[in-house]
Amino acid sequence: MRILLTGIPSYLQRTVARVSGATVHHKPYFDDIRSKKDLVDQVKKIANTGNYLIGEGAAYALRGHDVTYVPFWHLVNSRGANDVYDALNKEFDMCVFASANLLRPGYSADLEADVFEKLKMPVLVMGIGIQKREGLKENLPAGTLRFLEVLKQKESFFLTRGYFTAEFLRAEGMKFVKPTGCPSLFFAPNEMRHSLTSLANADLASAQKLALGGYLGSVADTIVDAHALLKPESVASYVIQDEVVAYNLTLPVDDNAPVYDRSSGRITGKTEYKHQEKWQRQNELMVFFDTNQWRAWSSTRDLCIGRRFHGCVIGMQAGTPSLMIAVDDRMREMLEFIGFPYIEAGVWNREADKKAHLANFLSKIDAQAVTERYSACEANFQSALKQVGI
Template sequence: MRILLTGIPSYLQRTVASVSGAEVRHRPYFDEIRTKSELIEQVRKIANTGNYLIGEGAAYCLKAHDVTYVPFWHLARSCKSEDVYERLNQEFDICVFASANLLRPGYSADLEAEVFGKLKMPVVVMGIGIQRKEGLKEKLPSGTLKFLDVLKHKESFFLTRGYFTAEFLREQGMKFVRPTGCPSLYFSPAGMERSLAALANPELAHAQKIAFGGYLGSVADTIVDAHALLKPTSVASYVVQDELVAYNLSLPVDDDAPAYDKASGRITGATSYKHSEKWQRDHELMVFFDTNQWRNWIAAREFCFGRRFHGCIIGMQAGVPALMIAVDDRMREMLEFVGFPYIEAATWNREVDKKAYLANFLSKIDTQAVIDRYSACETNFRSALSHVGL
């Protein structure tokens, strides 16, 4: 099976030097990241570093086949070239499109509609999900409706992040739809199970080496969380995903000033963001562009806790216990599908004694039931791939 993999990439996309027709040339090195401008440029390339886990999971599950990652930007730029698409249609048997929250009112999938209209092969849309349930059916942009119409009229398969997305796509007339969860869930099953087995431990509420994630620059929630759980002498470790481009976490230094230490993954330049004055703990801001480096760093943490799905999933891949605070519909859909324990943000935010609440919550987790549910989801994912021929 010759697979054209596109859409959300793994971190290896950073080595793509050029693409011509169906040929992708990779450099044997990564770009340098040291200055403010280099740091921001790397974040912009993926928009959210958590996306690297989606692309990595999608690629990894296809490793038994002949897989070529073709950047989606190349497919989009080549839409007017009949020669390029003739070559692509000759070279590949099937296209796998790694996706995320594509179904949302604020995004019109016009380019996706054009690209998949020109690919004359079956298409597997992997990991597709919603951003927000409210008003989705009425507010979905015309480009996204066209994208769905294109796929409805060709051989296509949808592996969704959860049940609501699956129901929505069936209502739109899609023939093969199966909820499977995000592909990042199945990159390291052994690590995920170790993480789940270690979660029902109330002592984690007293952990001091915690990997935090959230939305610095927008809300102060994660700062409040760190103060509630960490001793005054502890250092809060916060992992940045897209705050540099989406949530006004800025670096008030010159563009060519040193701002990032690649070896440690730490932002070293001065930072400025809303609510930063509220910190009452020493803290470090980390950002990773290599998922292996991210996993190696997070493996040394005792606990992952936060409001970012993939910021916790990567900890689970490394076997570290992780608990998420559900802040929106996309997180709820993914968490409810796979059956991971989680706390609603509204509930957690109003708790006065957060440490006691967390310890009590952890003590009540049914470890075996959670592991069994995860195992069943993994089996379902492998079964869906097998059905498609992957």
């Protein structure tokens, strides 16, 4: 099958130089990232570095087929060029659209509606989910409703992040809807199972090399976590995903000033953000634009913990024990579907003795049950792909 893959990309989209018609031209290198401008621009291109895992997982699920990643921006920019869409419709048998929290009040999917109206082929929407359950239907923008109507009128398939999204889409009249979880969950299944087993047996007394994630620049939660879990002499390692564009974590230097060491993935320039003065540990800020480098670094950690779903998933892909602190409906939907152990942020934030609470929580994990649940979800994902013809 000849598959047009679009939507959220893997880190390999950084090599795309240009697209003409149905042909994608790649550079034989990645653009350098050293200066403040380089770093911020690269984050803006993906919006959130955790998205790389979604695109990578979607592409990996299609292995064995003739797959071409066509940037979504090319499909959008070519809406008025019938010859481009004629070439695309002739070249490909199916479009796979890697998605995430598309169903949300703050985003109108007008462009997606336009694109899929012009693509005359079956469409598989992979990984679609919601941002917030409450009042979802009443608050969806007109563009998103049109996007759903366009797909309803053609041969379309939906693999959702969880049960609630599946129920919503079925109620909207979509015929093929399967809850499968985010495709990133099935990129490295053996390592994921090892991570789950290791989490149940994690040694918190010696776990001092942590990968931390959250919303630095907005709230002080992760700083509090670091103080609770790390000894005074330990270094807190925090991984940035979108903070420099979405949560007011700034680099107060000239745009051309060097701020990033690409070899280590460490931000070396000066940073400023809310609650920065609360730190009582040495700390370092990391950011990765290559998932292999991110996984390699994660494999050196004793534990990944935080409020970022994909910031923990990549730790699991590296086989590192990882625990998520659920902060919103999108995380809960994915976690409840896949059956991973997690702690509610409201409960965790109120705990006076976080280390003791965490030790007690980990001691109650049934490693066999969670790994069996994961394996069943993996089989369900593969079964859904086969039903679609992939």
